[in-house]
Amino acid sequence: MAPRLAWFGRRRRERELDEEIAAHLAMAEADRRAAGQTPSEAAAGARRDFGSEELVREATRAQWGLGGLERFLQDVRYGARLLRRSPAFSAVAILTLALGIGANTAILSVVEAILLKPLGYADPERLVVLLHRGYNPVAPANFFDWKAQTRSFESMGAAELWSANLTSGNDPEKLTGLRMTPEIFPMLGISPRLGRFFGASETRERVVLLSYGLWQRRFGGDPAILGRTLTLNGEPFTVIGVMPPDFVFPPFWASEAEMWTPLDLSAKTSNREGQSLRIFARRRRGVSLEAARRDVAVVTAALEREFPGTNRDVRVIALQEKVVGDVRLALLVLLGAVGLVLLIACANVANMLLARASARHREIALRAALGASRGRTIRQLLTESLLLGFAGGLAGAALGAAMLRLLVSAAPAWMPRISDARLDPSVLAATFLLALLCGAAFGLAPALQSSRLNLQPALKEGASTGTRLESARLRRLFVAAEVALAIVLLVGSGLMIRSFVALRAADPGFDPRGVLSLEVSVTGTAHAEPGRRAILYREILERFRTLPGVRSAGAINHIPIDGDIWGFPYLVEGRPLPRPGEAPTATYRAVLPGYFATMRLPILRGRDVAPTDTLGAPGVVLVNEFLARHTWPGEDPIGKRLSFDGPDDHPIWVTVIGVVRDAFRGEWGQAPEDEAYLSFLQRSQLLESTGPQAAYITYVVRTDGDPTALAPSLRSAVRSIDRTLPVSAIQSMTRVVDEATASSRFQAFLLAAFAASAALLAAVGIYGVMSYAVSQRTREIGVRLAVGADPGAIRRMVVGQGMTMAAAGAAAGLVSALALTRLMGTLLYGVRPGDPATYVAVTLALLGVALAASWLPALRASRVDPMRALRGE
Amino acid sequence: MLKNREPYRDPIELLQGTLDLLVLQTLTWGPRHGYGITQAIRASSRDALQVDTGSLYPALHRLEREGAVASEWAVSENRQRVKVYRLTAAGRRRLVSERSRWERILEAMAGVLDATKAPATGEA
Numbered sequence: 001m002a003p004r005l006a007w008f009g010r011r012r013r014e015r016e017l018d019e020e021i022a023a024h025l026a027m028a029e030a031d032r033r034a035a036g037q038t039p040s041e042a043a044a045g046a047r048r049d050f051g052s053e054e055l056v057r058e059a060t061r062a063q064w065g066l067g068g069l070e071r072f073l074q075d076v077r078y079g080a081r082l083l084r085r086s087p088a089f090s091a092v093a094i095l096t097l098a099l100g101i102g103a104n105t106a107i108l109s110v111v112e113a114i115l116l117k118p119l120g121y122a123d124p125e126r127l128v129v130l131l132h133r134g135y136n137p138v139a140p141a142n143f144f145d146w147k148a149q150t151r152s153f154e155s156m157g158a159a160e161l162w163s164a165n166l167t168s169g170n171d172p173e174k175l176t177g178l179r180m181t182p183e184i185f186p187m188l189g190i191s192p193r194l195g196r197f198f199g200a201s202e203t204r205e206r207v208v209l210l211s212y213g214l215w216q217r218r219f220g221g222d223p224a225i226l227g228r229t230l231t232l233n234g235e236p237f238t239v240i241g242v243m244p245p246d247f248v249f250p251p252f253w254a255s256e257a258e259m260w261t262p263l264d265l266s267a268k269t270s271n272r273e274g275q276s277l278r279i280f281a282r283r284r285r286g287v288s289l290e291a292a293r294r295d296v297a298v299v300t301a302a303l304e305r306e307f308p309g310t311n312r313d314v315r316v317i318a319l320q321e322k323v324v325g326d327v328r329l330a331l332l333v334l335l336g337a338v339g340l341v342l343l344i345a346c347a348n349v350a351n352m353l354l355a356r357a358s359a360r361h362r363e364i365a366l367r368a369a370l371g372a373s374r375g376r377t378i379r380q381l382l383t384e385s386l387l388l389g390f391a392g393g394l395a396g397a398a399l400g401a402a403m404l405r406l407l408v409s410a411a412p413a414w415m416p417r418i419s420d421a422r423l424d425p426s427v428l429a430a431t432f433l434l435a436l437l438c439g440a441a442f443g444l445a446p447a448l449q450s451s452r453l454n455l456q457p458a459l460k461e462g463a464s465t466g467t468r469l470e471s472a473r474l475r476r477l478f479v480a481a482e483v484a485l486a487i488v489l490l491v492g493s494g495l496m497i498r499s500f501v502a503l504r505a506a507d508p509g510f511d512p513r514g515v516l517s518l519e520v521s522v523t524g525t526a527h528a529e530p531g532r533r534a535i536l537y538r539e540i541l542e543r544f545r546t547l548p549g550v551r552s553a554g555a556i557n558h559i560p561i562d563g564d565i566w567g568f569p570y571l572v573e574g575r576p577l578p579r580p581g582e583a584p585t586a587t588y589r590a591v592l593p594g595y596f597a598t599m600r601l602p603i604l605r606g607r608d609v610a611p612t613d614t615l616g617a618p619g620v621v622l623v624n625e626f627l628a629r630h631t632w633p634g635e636d637p638i639g640k641r642l643s644f645d646g647p648d649d650h651p652i653w654v655t656v657i658g659v660v661r662d663a664f665r666g667e668w669g670q671a672p673e674d675e676a677y678l679s680f681l682q683r684s685q686l687l688e689s690t691g692p693q694a695a696y697i698t699y700v701v702r703t704d705g706d707p708t709a710l711a712p713s714l715r716s717a718v719r720s721i722d723r724t725l726p727v728s729a730i731q732s733m734t735r736v737v738d739e740a741t742a743s744s745r746f747q748a749f750l751l752a753a754f755a756a757s758a759a760l761l762a763a764v765g766i767y768g769v770m771s772y773a774v775s776q777r778t779r780e781i782g783v784r785l786a787v788g789a790d791p792g793a794i795r796r797m798v799v800g801q802g803m804t805m806a807a808a809g810a811a812a813g814l815v816s817a818l819a820l821t822r823l824m825g826t827l828l829y830g831v832r833p834g835d836p837a838t839y840v841a842v843t844l845a846l847l848g849v850a851l852a853a854s855w856l857p858a859l860r861a862s863r864v865d866p867m868r869a870l871r872g873e
Numbered sequence: 874m875l876k877n878r879e880p881y882r883d884p885i886e887l888l889q890g891t892l893d894l895l896v897l898q899t900l901t902w903g904p905r906h907g908y909g910i911t912q913a914i915r916a917s918s919r920d921a922l923q924v925d926t927g928s929l930y931p932a933l934h935r936l937e938r939e940g941a942v943a944s945e946w947a948v949s950e951n952r953q954r955v956k957v958y959r960l961t962a963a964g965r966r967r968l969v970s971e972r973s974r975w976e977r978i979l980e981a982m983a984g985v986l987d988a989t990k991a992p993a994t995g996e997a
Contacts, residue, residue: 060930
């Protein structure tokens with residue numbers, strides 16, 4: 001007969017066996033009554049003859065060809081019955097696990113969506129980028145040389161930022177795109193959703209591929225998009241393809257790119273000056289990153305000898321490293337925190353199981369006496385804890401989904417990709433597995449402990465003091481470990497919070513409140529004509545100044561923090577010419593009058609640029625304090641001259657007319673570097689170049705009220721001058737600042753959430769152990785009270801025990817925190833990893849929690865009724 | 874029938890493997906339920922053989938799984954629903970082989986026990 005595994009089949013067999021045994025007993029009883037025994041004698045005799053029903057059942061069941069599965073199911077059913085029988089215990093254990101698993105799943109999913117989202121390229125580990133110093137772009141001639149002379153790459157391509165005004169259709173819009181050599185798409189190993197890529201023969205064609213998002217947003221997902229002509233920067237482009245929805249390229253730097261078009265470098269093959277290219281390459285199979293680096297080092301060293309100053313410090317970086325590199329540390333810290341919380345949750349449940357296991361000594365001893373083997377008992381206990389782990393995993397998945405929804409809906413705009421966050425199946429599977437492993441791990445200790453115990457004393461009332469002590473020690477150890485872990489987390493999050501507060505309090509040099517910025521681009525419009533821009537830019541500025549609510553207005557090429565950063569090498573008058581490639585570099589800014597007043601960026605000496613500082617007038621520049629101080633230490637910089645243009649032997653000089661306070665340039669909290677503010681109206685390259693790289697300007701407008709309320713009137717002011725002008729990137733400066741500090745805030749927020757749950761779990765742990773200890777000692781406490789002990793002394797004793805545990809854990813935690821938070825060094829701003837205030841505050845907070853958690857059981861202990869405690873157990 | 878007697882004073886421990894033989898033999902007299910089997914064995918051994926229920930039911934269920942016996946539910950004379958076991962063809966074959974095995978054991982045992990002197994093994 002085939003083994004019947006079906007549930008119902010089994011249930012029926014159980015029922016039938018019960019009936020068979022009942023019939024046996026009934027017949028034996030009837031025979032005994034017939035022989036003259038009294039009914040009760042007969043019943044007792046029949047039962048005695050029969051022996052243990054349970055044993056008969058167990059032995060008979062064993063003949064049913066029980067597979068491991070069925071035995072397992074039997075254990076599961078037994079375990080479930082036990083869990084149901086002590087609902088409070090089960091609920092707390094499952095909730096604890098659910099908290100650990102749920103929080104971890106939700107937060108890992110967010111981290112995954114924001115930081116780790118897979119690039120979606122084929123074989124991404126072989127993709128690399130080549131950049132000067134690891135971040136500076138590359139000149140075309142170098143690209144051609146590297147491509148021709150290196151041996152380590154199966155393909156190499158170049159990409160350049162492309163900003164394009166889309167003017168066909170109703171709303172003119174400035175879009176970010178990329179110009180790329182044709183190698184890049186095939187190198188990524190992806191294919192378009194619609195249409196095709198451009199080929200090597202099309203580098204001069206005006207063809208474009210759109211992102212899925214742009215196709216949906218601007219063209220409603222029109223399937224007939226292929227072959228359509230778009231007007232980009234005033235020129236017709238043919239759409240040849242649409243990329244898949246999740247396609248992102250490049251994954252760092254211009255990751256908002258929505259269009260890709262061929263890059264024609266044929267006119268620049270010997271250009272070693274214009275550094276505008278990012279180089280992407282795919283390593284040959286079998287060529288290690290180190291080998292590729294050596295290859296590139298040899299090639300660039302030779303080129304540097306031939307063309308000095310052009311090939312210095314070229315770095316080959318794995319693309320994934322480039323993408324994740326900056327956030328890796330933050331990620332590791334978060335993952336560490338995640339792990340700690342789960343550990344604490346597991347320790348808590350282990351603790352509860354330990355406590356229960358010692359309460360169940362007699363039951364287990366009984367099972368052993370009835371013939372259950374040691375392995376069987378361990379398996380039974382393990383099954384119970386696995387069951388807990390499984391239930392906790394299920395509850396955790398549900399909790400995780402709920403928490404993720406909450407996180408997504410509560411997330412402010414500064415978390416760009418969080419709306420993409422889904423409960424990641426692999427993350428869920430991993431945490432689920434972890435819960436089961438936890439179950440196995442914490443199930444094992446009590447199981448081994450229980451099954452090791454000696455049957456004889458355990459069966460006797462009140463014995464087994466030895467094992468009980470041992471398990472109490474183990475449980476205290478667990479709680480102390482929890483406290484230690486919680487301290488580590490609390491210190492870490494305390495440091496992050498302090499760092500975030502310091503970061504937010506940092507002075508950027510300007511006052512972002514009340515300022516709105518917006519970008520106007522002339523590419524592809526009638527105003528792109530040389531000569532017209534200077535007039536247009538001033539006209540817009542004047543129009544803005546007349547609008548109601550506007551206090552002041554100004555303009556700059558790129559706003560700080562959010563805008564692009566152009567580094568220009570410069571010469572200082574009267575100094576020897578630097579060697580090629582070694583000239584100092586300043587951030588290149590060009591401003592219209594009123595920029596400094598509007599940003600409240602103080603001019604410390606000298607004056608602002610004037611409307612008269614135009615192309616015909618002598619060139620002027622304002623420099624930041626940093627540049628002034630190190631270039632002319634102890635001298636008055638006003639009247640000194642710098643050069644940003646012209647050949648080295650005939651530099652075009654600009655005179656310093658003012659010194660401006662140091663301000664944050666790109667990243668929030670960054671130390672100042674050289675910065676130069678030239679007069680926009682004197683920069684022919686910004687006023688006359690037709691390339692999209694220079695044909696835009698960013699206005700800043702200050703108001704007393706909410707700056708975003710100004711957006712419509714500013715937009716219509718621009719429209720009233722020329723309705724084809726695209727207005728983009730309208731945002732308040734406070735939002736820019738929020739975004740700049742968002743990652744710090746995000747980390748502080750997540751770590752605080754972890755630390756709070758850790759502290760909560762540790763409190764549950766202390767409370768659990770102390771209440772259990774009190775309930776075990778009810779009798780002893782009753783005796784003490786009966787012989788006149790002071791309830792206050794009882795309270796002190798219980799609280800003292802709890803606090804000893806907590807203090808031991810806290811000490812260990814502080815030492816570990818001192819060691820571990822060193823790793824956070826570069827994540828912190830304005831606070832040291834060993835910050836004493838944080839340590840003291842955290843220790844006090846946790847000891848306070850521990851006090852509260854042991855106070856409740858202490859209170860219960862001191863209220864034990866001596867009579868009741870002595871009378872019964 | 875058992876009145877005032879101590880029936881289990883000296884029960885004989887059943888040899889390993891003999892229970893199957895006894896059960897199968899008992900069933901050759903007709904289908905029986907578990908209790909009936911214990912009674913039959915006890916009666917036919919004149920109370921010498923006491924079958925332990927903790928061995929009987931596992932044995933019955935194992936023999937059923939192995940196909941030596943089959944079972945069905947019936948109603949006893951005092952209207953008790955009972956599970957009745959009967960011998961199958963395979964069970965009969967099994968009985969024959971078990972029985973011959975048992976007889977060989979008995980013969981061998983008797984040979985040892987009835988010997989009046991030690992067999993010649995070269996020892997003095």
